[in-house]
Structure formats: structure tokens, C-alpha cells
Amino acid sequence: MAFLEIDGLKKRFGNVEILKGIDVELEKGGFLVLVGPSGCGKSTLLNTIAGLEQITEGEIRVDGRAINDLHPSKRDIAMVFQSYALYPNMTVAGNISFGMEMRGVPADERQKAIDKVAKVLQIGHLLQRKPSQLSGGQRQRVAMGRALVRDPKLFLFDEPLSNLDAKLRVDMRIEIKRLHATTGTTIVYVTHDQIEAMTLATKIAVMRDGEVQQFGTPAEIYNNPANLFVADFMGSPAMNLIPATITTSGNALSVVLQREAREPITLPMANAPAGLSAFQGKPIIFGVRPEALTDPEGAERNASNIATADLHIEVVEPAGSDTFAVTNLGGKGVVARLRADANIQPGTSTPLAFNLTKAVFFDPATESRIR
């Protein structure tokens, strides 16, 4: 039995269904990231777990106990808010101990708990300050301290890093990951940043319009997206999703990609998924991640199925660690990821290798994966 179980959870505001039947599970000590674009219902889902929003249908269980009818303070959870939500009139110590004070914990125990948390988060020197005297990163730490001090069964994070600048965000991300590793707590984390989702999670739930599009480990989500939306949303730069058609040559299937002002490319698919044969002569979406489209020297040596084609390079973007080249296939801009020192010029034609082992196919009508 999983530690956190959400069963058929529905949430309606009047006639509008915000969450349309969510089923998610998380093992003890797991790190669940709810990711999706704004308005997908991920924050609402987190609020229902916290008890700040009532649910219409379904059940939420933590450690085998249904909690969906309990008051937020009785659920044994702690929450870190996007704006940190530090009480401006209290000192850092007051903020951290407010919850204990409300629960009637004696003053000396509160002090002990504050000191312990301050040590873990290295905020001991800030305890007597007011939140307005802290920097963004320090506020973030205090907000985490307020959650940590409760020692709850479940931690809830609502986009905790989105108010920080880029560099600090990376630092805090690592810090949260370290905190999770050392304390072994169970965390549910909401973000719209797919990199945060990939780096932090043990399980990801990709959400759209109040539904879970795919639920799995980061690797599953990244390598085996269930549909077009997940494929497009996860990964940066995004997966290339190229309109294509399927033909047969002999008994093998091939993918045909249109090029601008030149004859189409035909890529033989040695390991085509079984469902693909039904799409002969029909339009499909051919998905290939930028790192699976690279210069032949940079291609994975042990990949079994590599096809090379000459492509016209329109734009070259040197990013330092990699070089991105943009070409045009099937009427769409397609990004290839090359080694940093790849010798490539815009306006020229260059051979690029498709790693077809990693290629995925989607039905443009249903947007679901062809397996």
C-alpha cells in the first residue's frame, strides 16, 4: 500500500469541473512533482491535499488514513507557499514556532525545535529578524524551516522557487533535493518548470485541464511520453514533433519527412512499434528529441538504429555546452543538438544523424502515442 493515495479525486466549482478524477500514489519517502501549464489544476490538487480546498468526490489517504474531511491543521502536513507567506509582524523565530504555539507546545520545547531547524537550514543568525529584512533566498529558507519544524508526514511545496532569480533557483533546487535525501520525508511539489520536475522527482504527474496526462518516473515521462502534450511539455529544448507519413519498402516501414525545396527524406524504421503499420499512407507525428538528432560523430555509438540525412541548416545557436542547429522538416522548425565544437555553418547543408531507437510516433487525430 502506498503512503499517499489519491483516489478518483474530483473538484467542482459550481458547474465547472477543475479536477476530473485524479488517481495518484506515492511511496513513503517519495518525491511527487505535479507539473503542467498554468490553470491545469495542479495547485488546486495540492490545496485539496492540504485541506485548504474541499473535494467534491474521491478520497485522499495518507499512511492508510483518509484525511479529506480533516481540518488542515489535523492532517499532519506542512506547506511551503509560493510567496513564502511569512507572517510580516513576527520574527523569523516567531514564524517558525507559530504552528507549535497554536498546538500548545511548551516554550522550552519550541525553542529547542527552532534551534534544531535553524541549524539544519543555517538560519541561526536570522532568528530575531523580521521577514522584510531578509533576502529572497533567506525567506525561502525560513519558509522551509516553518515546514520542517513540524516534522509532518507529508510536505507540500507550491511553486516554492518561482519567485527566485535563476541562479538562486538552481542552488535552492539542489538544497531541496539534498534535504529530501537526508531527511527522507515524503514530498508533493507543484511546479510549472519541467526541469525542476525532472531533477527533483521520483514520480511525476503531468497534468492538463484537470486530468493527469501521464504518471511515472522522470525517465518514463521523458523517454516514453504517453501523448503529444507530455512529449511537447517535458524537455528543453522541446521534442521535435514533425508531421510525417508512413510508407512500406519491402516488409519494413519507413518514415517520410518533407524537406523544403528538396526531395523528402525516407528513414527506414527497423524497430517500428506494432501499431504503426496501421498508419500506412496516413499522416502521423514523428517525435525526436534534439539530442537524438545530432552530428554523425556525436551520435550514440551503441544505438542500434541510426539513419543519416543531409539537412539544410537555417540557424546555429552556440549555447556553450552544446550547439543547437535549426533546420526545417515537414514545414516546422526542427532543433538538433550538436557537440559544442561541431563545425557547422548556417545556410549550408550538413549530414545529421537520427537516433531512431529513441523516436516516438503520435496519431495527430487523437494526440495519443502509437505503440
Next chain:
Amino acid sequence: MSAVATPARQASGGINTKLVNRIVIYGLLALFALFYLMPLFVMLVTSFKTMDEIQNGNMLALPKAPTFDPWLKAWGETCVGLTCAGIKGYFWNSIKMVVPAVLISTMLGALNGYVLTKWRFRGATLVFGLMLFACFIPFQSVLLPMATILGSVGRFGVTLQNSVGTSFGLGNSTVNLVFVHVVYGIGFTTLFFRNYYEAFPTELIKAAQVDGASFFQIFRRIMLPNSMPIFVVTVIYQFTNIWNDFLFASAYAGTGDAMPMTVALNNVVNTSTGVVEYNVNMAAAMIAALPTLIVYVVAGRYFVRGLMAGAVKG
């Protein structure tokens, strides 16, 4: 060449226009300020003059021999109606009426604002709309109905007095005035606090809920300590309004021991016997105006800040 010369000419013309504009603006402002301050100046100088000097001298002239006698007389000796014990008793009457009325209406306004923004219920907007409506009711129109209500309450008080032995303050003129001012102040105080709390981050309330704070604990520990600016605005506004109120005061406590300052001042000035003692009248008027002035000076720096905070929603 002309292309170069033109901007230079415009620039010098610009400076002249700017100067003229400045002179006109500051001149007008000074004139208005003068108009505004003139009556205050006359009141102030007159209150320090002797009657001889007032009758024979210039109204605007400074007192030749400044004397505090008019102030002392106004405070302790002047006649209000038939009793000649000064206005000090009525000053305390006003304080006894204003302080509870201001505090109760402000606290109720804060509570209303808290509920209307952070614990929204079905119809909250309608309730707020109706409370706003209360701000626009002309007080003249409620004088008679309210008098009837207060009369009934007073009779109930007498019944209580006879049966239980205490009237619980029902029927007492000061209590009546506090009640009336609280009722008619709630519309404004709710408006102030609701607009302030509308911009108050809701996540703080959520965080407090997760921390296990109750409805009133959140109000007392989170909302109120962060409401200083709007609290001061509301107190100043309510204090000024209730202290200066003459209509309700004269209608519901116009005679008798509970008469507030404003009515007493009117009776001092309107006396029809003997010489009109302008210096005493002016001193009494100054005393009557002093508390609102003090409240503003003490809390004024929050006033501008608070008005902004309440008015401009983030």
C-alpha cells in the same frame, strides 16, 4: 542655420513659460491657503484678547496683552444654557461617547472586512454592496425612525430597571449615541478594511490555517497586527466624524447631562443674555476642535500612507 536656431529659441521660451506657470500655481496655492487659514488665525488671536481689545481693535491684529483668561473661563465658568460650570463636563461627555463608538465601529469594520475578503460566502458581494449603500444614506432621513427605536429601547430599559434592578445602560443617552454612531459608522469602516484586506495576501491565511490557527486567532495574530495603516485611517476618520457630529448629538442628547461638546458649544455661542463674549466663544471652539487636531497630529503620518494603502488595490 535656422534649423539649429529654432530649438534654442523654443528652449528659452520654455523656461519663461515654466517660470510664469510656477508663479501662477504657487500664487494661487498661497492665496487658497490664506483663505483657509484666515478664520483659524482670527479665532486664535481673538481667544487671547480681552473684551476691550476686541470691541475697540482690529480683528486681525495680534493681542497686545495675551491672556489665558478666556480659555480658563470657557473651560470652567462659562454658561451653557442655565448652568455656568464651563464646557469641561461636556468635553468629557464627548470623550466618553467618542472613544467607545470609534473603537467598536473600527473593530466591527475590521471583522467585516476580514470575513468579506478571506472567508467569502455566497452573497458576500451583495452584503458588501448593501453595506456600501449605508455610506450614502443622508442622516436626516433616519433621525425620526432612529428616535422611535431609541425610545422603545429606552422603555425596555425602564422595564428592566424595575424588574431586574439594572437597565444595562439601555436608554442612557451616551449609550444611545454610541449605538447610533456605531451603526452608521460600520458602512465606512467595513469599506476601508475590506479594500485593505482585499490586497492582503491570502496565502498568509492559508499558512496560518495549516499552522492550526482558528478564525479569531488568525484575525488577532495575523490580520490585526498587519493592519496598522488602515486602522489609523479608520480611527482618524471615525473620531473626526463622531466628535464633530452635531445632528445626532442634538437630536438624541440635546438636553441633559449627557450633552456632547458640539451641542454645548452651540449653546455657549447662542446665548441670548448679556454681552457676547467673543474671546470665550473662540476659546471654547478651539477646545472643541483640539482633540481631532491632536489625533491627526499623533497618527497623521499613517493617514496618507493608509489612505493610499486602502485605495490602490495591488
